[in-house]
Amino acid sequence: MSDHPILKVYIKPGCPWCVEAVAWLKKNGYTFEPLDVYADPALYEEMREISGQGKAPTLTYGDLLLADFGVDELVPFLKEHGIEP
Structure with missing residues (x-):
């Protein structure tokens, strides 16, 4: 069992920034939990x-938060906080 927080990504179907962020995370080997806020109103x-x-997309990692972002904000955020795959 890992001591690391879970990387959670709140997404909306059809959102191009969500699709891009999820694809980038997968391509770069990150383990994360995609949370569809349309499928579950409680998640919204x-x-x-x-x-x-x-x-x-909105991303949480423990107490860290990155809201309404694109990959150009995601990459520096992950690096700044030492979040690795």
Whole structure:
């Protein structure tokens, strides 16, 4: 069992930024939990509560948060916080 937090990505189907972020994470070997906020309204409310907004993708890793991002924000965020695959 890992001591690392779970990388969670709140996504919306058809969202091009979500598709791009998920593809990048998979391509680069990251393990993450995709959370479809349209399929489960409770996840949408959870995302809004955590991030203070309703835009996807939104990523959490422990207490860290990156909301409404593209890959150009994702890569530096992961590097800055030492989050590796």
